[in-house]
Amino acid sequence: MSELPETSTSTPPQRSTVHIALRTAAILLVFSLVFTAFMASFYYLTEPHRLASEQTEKMRLIDVVLAPSRDGLKTFYNNTLLDDAIILPPINALGTSENTRLYRARKNGQPAALVVEAIAPDGYSGKIGLLLAVSTEGQLLALRVTQHKETPGLGDYIDPKKDRNKVRPWITQFSGTGFDRIPPEQWRVKKDGGHFDQMAGATISARAVTNASGRALAWVNEHREKLFALPANTLYKE
Amino acid sequence: MSALNNLSDIARNGVWKQNPLLVQLLGLCPLLAISTTLVNAVSLGLATILVMLLANFAIAGLRALIPYEIRIPVFVLIIAALVTVVDLSFNAFLHDLYLVLGIFIPLIVTNCIVLARVEAFAAKNGLAASTLDGVMMGAGFLWVIALIGGLRELIGQGTLFSGIEMVFPSLSGMQVLSADYPGFLIMLLPPGAFFTLGLLIAGRNWIETRANQRLLDQRKHNDKPAEKTAPATA
Numbered sequence: 492m493s494e495l496p497e498t499s500t501s502t503p504p505q506r507s508t509v510h511i512a513l514r515t516a517a518i519l520l521v522f523s524l525v526f527t528a529f530m531a532s533f534y535y536l537t538e539p540h541r542l543a544s545e546q547t548e549k550m551r552l553i554d555v556v557l558a559p560s561r562d563g564l565k566t567f568y569n570n571t572l573l574d575d576a577i578i579l580p581p582i583n584a585l586g587t588s589e590n591t592r593l594y595r596a597r598k599n600g601q602p603a604a605l606v607v608e609a610i611a612p613d614g615y616s617g618k619i620g621l622l623l624a625v626s627t628e629g630q631l632l633a634l635r636v637t638q639h640k641e642t643p644g645l646g647d648y649i650d651p652k653k654d655r656n657k658v659r660p661w662i663t664q665f666s667g668t669g670f671d672r673i674p675p676e677q678w679r680v681k682k683d684g685g686h687f688d689q690m691a692g693a694t695i696s697a698r699a700v701t702n703a704s705g706r707a708l709a710w711v712n713e714h715r716e717k718l719f720a721l722p723a724n725t726l727y728k729e
Numbered sequence: 730m731s732a733l734n735n736l737s738d739i740a741r742n743g744v745w746k747q748n749p750l751l752v753q754l755l756g757l758c759p760l761l762a763i764s765t766t767l768v769n770a771v772s773l774g775l776a777t778i779l780v781m782l783l784a785n786f787a788i789a790g791l792r793a794l795i796p797y798e799i800r801i802p803v804f805v806l807i808i809a810a811l812v813t814v815v816d817l818s819f820n821a822f823l824h825d826l827y828l829v830l831g832i833f834i835p836l837i838v839t840n841c842i843v844l845a846r847v848e849a850f851a852a853k854n855g856l857a858a859s860t861l862d863g864v865m866m867g868a869g870f871l872w873v874i875a876l877i878g879g880l881r882e883l884i885g886q887g888t889l890f891s892g893i894e895m896v897f898p899s900l901s902g903m904q905v906l907s908a909d910y911p912g913f914l915i916m917l918l919p920p921g922a923f924f925t926l927g928l929l930i931a932g933r934n935w936i937e938t939r940a941n942q943r944l945l946d947q948r949k950h951n952d953k954p955a956e957k958t959a960p961a962t963a
Contacts, residue, residue, distance in 0.1 A: 511798075519799050526810040533814050540821035548824070643832055644765030644917070652828070655891055692918055 556624035556633040568596035584710035586610035611703030615695040616640040630669040646696035678705035743865025750873040755842040761919040768892040770878025774871030785851040785863030885916035
């Protein structure tokens, strides 16, 4: 009677170290697998919804960047943008690392403006997505931020919704500018000796947006004819 | 009765006695970054309550399965998964709110208070008590960060509720101080959060010391007559 409990207490300690380590590792592995599967399935389940809301938001922003050119009676363009898009491969000057769509606004078949996405890679917390509308005269009609992770309350004024100045949000100073008025070497924030304002204490976000918009504008101006000439829905090649 | 007392203790601990920001000094990273305006602070506070509720609930439910030696990695894994899921569901189903709050949700992972409560409370207590603890600790975080956000906004830029139109489009922020108030930049920068938090901690300690002192005095007062009245009259 007295031997039974002794063996049962003495055997576990002998194999315990390896046994417990293996058991613990297995449990950790199971937890990782279960929760990774949980996250992954949730990611795929919500993907259609997320893409749909992103697309709606992008179309709303395209309306915004093309809005300054619509003065009531005269519509600036009259084609369906979604049908007149071309696909851009990743382009260094735009900072893009994936295929993006470039929309072409035309008035009665004549080129009017290009709507292009760009990425500012050097935001304070990661990339800043931009949307630019550039007229055929090389004017930056308007610029908006599509996505960013800048510090709330500090760098996020690049998004007019978060800007405290509701009358003239920071980003609207780019509307209607172009290299004819502000030469490329002046296309910087004031702190870097350029033309554009920035908020004290949060220069990095403004600098990233300003520099990226300058690069994108230069690229669009350089390639405009080729971009307008491509048939819709084809892939642009540099 | 004791269960009820226990629950009210949990509530009092979260909101005052063990307040995450004023006493435990946890969650300073989001505090510095987010408490620049009242609306931002309240938004982050609400998102934090949601995540703490979920995390404490999940871990109190799973605690029997988690070996003691690997509890921290498992906790981190579970919290990260929950935050990811909350982030994705806001993005997918509440997109308007996501555009406002979206940036705050991933930031909650940086808040040590979530892991601290899971480790200190949810790993040792039942489902109901743990869930309540999560909510109450979140509430304690919320009121302090809201107060700091309000003070920093008021002193830093002379307004209150700026940015509320992102949450309720029909409302707009208030200009509290005169419109030509020059602003006080340092309050909007991280040092401002430290100053405000320091003053609040001092204030809380002052209130606590006074309450303790009064309690001591009272006890002394109550004790004294019993001992000293006799010799005094004699």
